[in-house]
Amino acid sequence: MHTINKEYKKLPGRGFRRGSFLSLSGIRAALWLGQDHLLCIYNKGYEEEYRRFYFRDIQAIITHQNNRRLVWNIIFGVFALSFAFWGLPLLMVSAIFLGFILINWLRGPTCSCYVQTAVSREILPSLNRLKHVNHAITRLTRVIEQVQGHLSPEETLHHLGQNALKSAAGDFQKTAGGIQKRKSEGETGKSKSPNLYKGGIHAAMFCALIISGILTSIDFAHKSVPITAFQMIWSSGLSILLIIALVKQQGSGLTQWTRCLTWTTLGFLCAVSFIMYIIVIFLTFHSKTTIYTTWDYMRMLSSVSPYDNSFLMVIYVVSISYCLMAGIAGLAFMSSDNSK
Numbered sequence: 001m002h003t004i005n006k007e008y009k010k011l012p013g014r015g016f017r018r019g020s021f022l023s024l025s026g027i028r029a030a031l032w033l034g035q036d037h038l039l040c041i042y043n044k045g046y047e048e049e050y051r052r053f054y055f056r057d058i059q060a061i062i063t064h065q066n067n068r069r070l071v072w073n074i075i076f077g078v079f080a081l082s083f084a085f086w087g088l089p090l091l092m093v094s095a096i097f098l099g100f101i102l103i104n105w106l107r108g109p110t111c112s113c114y115v116q117t118a119v120s121r122e123i124l125p126s127l128n129r130l131k132h133v134n135h136a137i138t139r140l141t142r143v144i145e146q147v148q149g150h151l152s153p154e155e156t157l158h159h160l161g162q163n164a165l166k167s168a169a170g171d172f173q174k175t176a177g178g179i180q181k182r183k184s185e186g187e188t189g190k191s192k193s194p195n196l197y198k199g200g201i202h203a204a205m206f207c208a209l210i211i212s213g214i215l216t217s218i219d220f221a222h223k224s225v226p227i228t229a230f231q232m233i234w235s236s237g238l239s240i241l242l243i244i245a246l247v248k249q250q251g252s253g254l255t256q257w258t259r260c261l262t263w264t265t266l267g268f269l270c271a272v273s274f275i276m277y278i279i280v281i282f283l284t285f286h287s288k289t290t291i292y293t294t295w296d297y298m299r300m301l302s303s304v305s306p307y308d309n310s311f312l313m314v315i316y317v318v319s320i321s322y323c324l325m326a327g328i329a330g331l332a333f334m335s336s337d338n339s340k
Contacts, residue, residue, distance in 0.1 A: 008032035008039060011139070013132035015125035017042055029125035033139060036147070038115065040124060051122065053115050055147040060116040061140060063133050068110040071247055074266065076100045078239045081273040197252040199334050202262065205241040206330030209265065212238055213323030220306055220316045228302040235269075242266055258333045261326060268322055275315060 010032050017027035027049075032039040038058070042049040080097035113127035113136075127133045215231045245262055283304065306313040 008034050011126070011136045013126040013129060013136070015128045017125055031124060031126045031136070033143070038140070053117060053122070055144045057117045058115060058144055059118065061137055062114040062116055062121070063111055065109055065111045065130065067250065069104055071250070072104055073101050074246060075243050076104070077270070078243055081270060081277070197248050199254055199258070201241060201245045201248050202254070202258060203331065203334050205238070205245045206327045206334065208234070208238045208241055209323050209330065210327035213320050213327065216316065216320050216323060220320065223302045223305055225299055225302045239269060242269065255333060255336070258330065261330050261333065265326055272315070272319060279312070
């Protein structure tokens, strides 16, 4: 490592190789700046893999902002509200997820960064925040221009266009028909890729939403601890399905109505969770018995009847109505999408 530090300078940022984050041992990625090349190191425990990109071969550094930060904040937020809804015993866990939201937000917008050469385009996993990309590009631009010389924007576009035409001609035996074929295939791939996801998670989520409305109706008619506990567990499962659906619908071919209904459902669940959390706090301070465990909260909630509280009655009616109507409407939208 002492020798590496002499020959290389580490660029900011850290990340995981694509597809390895959810594995048991993620492959960590780091970017180092050498004398004549860019070194990407993939580390998995005692194993390391190296990818070198020489400055003379780099044609472009491509960056585009994504919504990964928003998606993770939504996931953390849903978990924070879910744990907070279970009462004081799990408030510490809820506070931890709120801390994750704050840290994720302070780290800045997320992005995807690629290095383009004449033969390939490779993602740079460690450059996943805009502030890191801006810093890295500033340093890379200086050293790449020392090797390749300075090009104006017009010259850069001209060289990229020539390389793209040469690559297409080589792949299709340098015929105009082959280039046209490759272009049409690329357009076809772009039109089909959003439709790879058929909406199975959304359909399951809308079905779970209807069942949630039925469970809320049963809880409304007959208050008991087992029903209240099962309804809360079901709501947690519904929240997980909703999170997965929000992630899946990014870049998919689902209609705008389905997307909007999914986001509206998230807002509805967050609002209901917040209101119920306020009610739990109010009942806790006015309870005549001491609350120690989550089961005590279950008994306290099941002892409050909506027939005795008009505000609680409104919440039950609105929740039942939304769950049933939104679930049925979502399945109707999904059926319409699949029939097209």
